[in-house]
Amino acid sequence: MLLFQLLCGEKEPAINGETMSNPLILSIDQGTTSSRAMLFEKDGSSVAVAQQEFTQIYPQSGWVEHDPEEIWDTTLKVCKDVLAKAKDMGRPIAAIGITNQRETTVIWDRQTGKAIHNAIVWQDRRTAPLCKELKDAGHEAAVTAKTGLLLDPYFSGTKVAWLLDNVSGARARAEKGELAFGTIDSFLIWRLTNGAEHVTDTTNACRTMLFNIHENSWDEDQLTLLNVPQQLLPEVKDCAADFGTADAAVLGEALPICGVAGDQHAASIGQVCFEDGMVKSTYGTGCFVMLNTGDKAITSKNKMLTTIAYRLNGKTTYAIEGSIFVAGAAIQWLRDGLGVISSAEETESMASDLSDNQGVYLVPAFTGMGAPYWDPDARGALFGLTRDTGPKALARAALESVCFQTMDLFDAIKSDGANLDTVRIDGGMVKNNWLAQTLANILDVPVQRPMQTETTALGAAYLAGLQCGIYQSLDDLTSNWQQDQAFTPGMDKADREQAIAGWANAIKRTRSTL
Numbered sequence: 001m002l003l004f005q006l007l008c009g010e011k012e013p014a015i016n017g018e019t020m021s022n023p024l025i026l027s028i029d030q031g032t033t034s035s036r037a038m039l040f041e042k043d044g045s046s047v048a049v050a051q052q053e054f055t056q057i058y059p060q061s062g063w064v065e066h067d068p069e070e071i072w073d074t075t076l077k078v079c080k081d082v083l084a085k086a087k088d089m090g091r092p093i094a095a096i097g098i099t100n101q102r103e104t105t106v107i108w109d110r111q112t113g114k115a116i117h118n119a120i121v122w123q124d125r126r127t128a129p130l131c132k133e134l135k136d137a138g139h140e141a142a143v144t145a146k147t148g149l150l151l152d153p154y155f156s157g158t159k160v161a162w163l164l165d166n167v168s169g170a171r172a173r174a175e176k177g178e179l180a181f182g183t184i185d186s187f188l189i190w191r192l193t194n195g196a197e198h199v200t201d202t203t204n205a206c207r208t209m210l211f212n213i214h215e216n217s218w219d220e221d222q223l224t225l226l227n228v229p230q231q232l233l234p235e236v237k238d239c240a241a242d243f244g245t246a247d248a249a250v251l252g253e254a255l256p257i258c259g260v261a262g263d264q265h266a267a268s269i270g271q272v273c274f275e276d277g278m279v280k281s282t283y284g285t286g287c288f289v290m291l292n293t294g295d296k297a298i299t300s301k302n303k304m305l306t307t308i309a310y311r312l313n314g315k316t317t318y319a320i321e322g323s324i325f326v327a328g329a330a331i332q333w334l335r336d337g338l339g340v341i342s343s344a345e346e347t348e349s350m351a352s353d354l355s356d357n358q359g360v361y362l363v364p365a366f367t368g369m370g371a372p373y374w375d376p377d378a379r380g381a382l383f384g385l386t387r388d389t390g391p392k393a394l395a396r397a398a399l400e401s402v403c404f405q406t407m408d409l410f411d412a413i414k415s416d417g418a419n420l421d422t423v424r425i426d427g428g429m430v431k432n433n434w435l436a437q438t439l440a441n442i443l444d445v446p447v448q449r450p451m452q453t454e455t456t457a458l459g460a461a462y463l464a465g466l467q468c469g470i471y472q473s474l475d476d477l478t479s480n481w482q483q484d485q486a487f488t489p490g491m492d493k494a495d496r497e498q499a500i501a502g503w504a505n506a507i508k509r510t511r512s513t514l
């Protein structure tokens with residue numbers, strides 16, 4: 001315990017013998033398809049990782065749930081695995097950072113810690129009718145002005161309302177203060193601290209549609225609009241802050257939780273996008289482009305979201321974000337749904353075996369379309385199939401769809417006045433060199449891949465390290481970033497234009513309303 005007090009109670013790193021001076025940071029990365037724990041060195045390299053997938057539950061078309069107990073069990077297991085490795089290495093842990101799938105909504109009983117329903121996942125579209133009702137009633141402009149978001153089922157607010165209205169007795173219990181709402185970070189911290197802390201950070205809060213991003217507080221008008229009782233809500237902190245101490249009875253040792261950020265915000269931090277104008281794009285289950293806009297909260301005219309990149313020492317840095325719901329998930333669908341590939345990695349050689357896309361386009365709107373279309377009722381479609389179309393063309397179309405969707409986001413962000421002249425990429429998909437090169441070709445900007453592509457977990461570790469004094473400033477983090485490879489655009493102009501025209505046609509035919 002003394003060690004943690006030394007490491008986390010002051011800004012100077014504790015130096016007290018070889019082991020004490022060389023602590024690791026435990027990063028918990030609770031993602032959409034798996035829970036992961038990683039141990040990071042001060043220089044941003046990772047020394048241990050444990051990962052466990054968990055069940056995706058699809059109760060109806062467009063609905064996606066997770067079992068909170070499975071989220072917790074897998075998280076606990078991976079944490080224990082890497083903590084055992086740290087012990088084997090004789091290395092102490094300075095602090096915990098947490099990053100998580102955002103918007104995913106859990107409501108639990110404050111007494112028992114048990115969730116009252118499965119978590120409703122960010123991809124879930126069940127609240128589309130409520131969003132439409134609110135939009136038709138003319139509320140969207142006010143919602144955007146306060147929260148930076150659009151009236152879409154993606155965000156937590158309408159999911160909270162759905163749970164309160166559909167789980168028997170939930171609303172009455174919420175009003176009596178018996179229940180707690182949280183995004184996954186909040187739920188994990190509650191469990192890690194044995195119910196001592198009901199907290200979240202500003203980046204997770206800003207995705208709930210209940211949080212005013214300009215005033216940095218829960219918004220009473222939003223709570224009234226969505227009929228959400230204040231008693232449900234966690235306390236909102238900076239991203240690097242004291243989030244409580246993980247109980248020794250839970251992890252086997254008491255460890256301070258010092259950093260929290262939603263996954264895309266953490267990735268931006270891991271990519272050290274600290275300057276106004278820096279942009280990163282992350283490719284996991286979905287794809288998320290985030291552009292740092294400094295201390296200005298810019299309202300998009302093109303349906304991009306305004307979001308909080310991070311808040312440190314009470315100072316908020318804003319970003320513009322575009323979210324695509326299906327990126328790597330299209331590859332998973334090829335593997336698990338269609339069975340035309342046996343591993344995600346195969347798609348690289350399959351796509352490069354073909355000299356062109358054979359006119360095949362996949363619009364993977366499996367759970368509707370995100371930015372810039374925001375069409376929750378659209379569903380996926382494949383175009384251009386012939387008798388010759390085989391698995392290779394499908395693999396290529398899936399990878400290309402990721403590039404075209406990113407291009408749509410870039411076009412929208414550029415129309416808002418940003419100058420996007422390079423992009424830093426990360427996430428599980430970017431190991432795929434064909435994807436990275438095609439992205440550069442389609443976007444027509446250089447693409448930079450860092451050595452450490454686990455930027456989400458790294459960002460959470462950086463936040464924890466800032467809070468506990470391993471790092472003194474953001475400059476310490478910036479000097480850690482190293483390029484692995486740059487991909488330069490190299491596509492013939494006419495070919496590019498033809499490919500883009502094919503995509504535009506496919507999008508037009510997929511939208512639910514023309």
Ligand code: ADP
Nearest residue numbers: 031033284285328329331344345427428429432
């Ligand atoms: P998340 O954090 O959202 O769970 P990850 O960042 O771990 O996702 O990335 C996993 C996703 O990347 C999966 O959807 C998988 O299909 C995809 N993926 C992993 N490796 C490759 C690859 N070599 N080529 C294409 N897609 C890949």
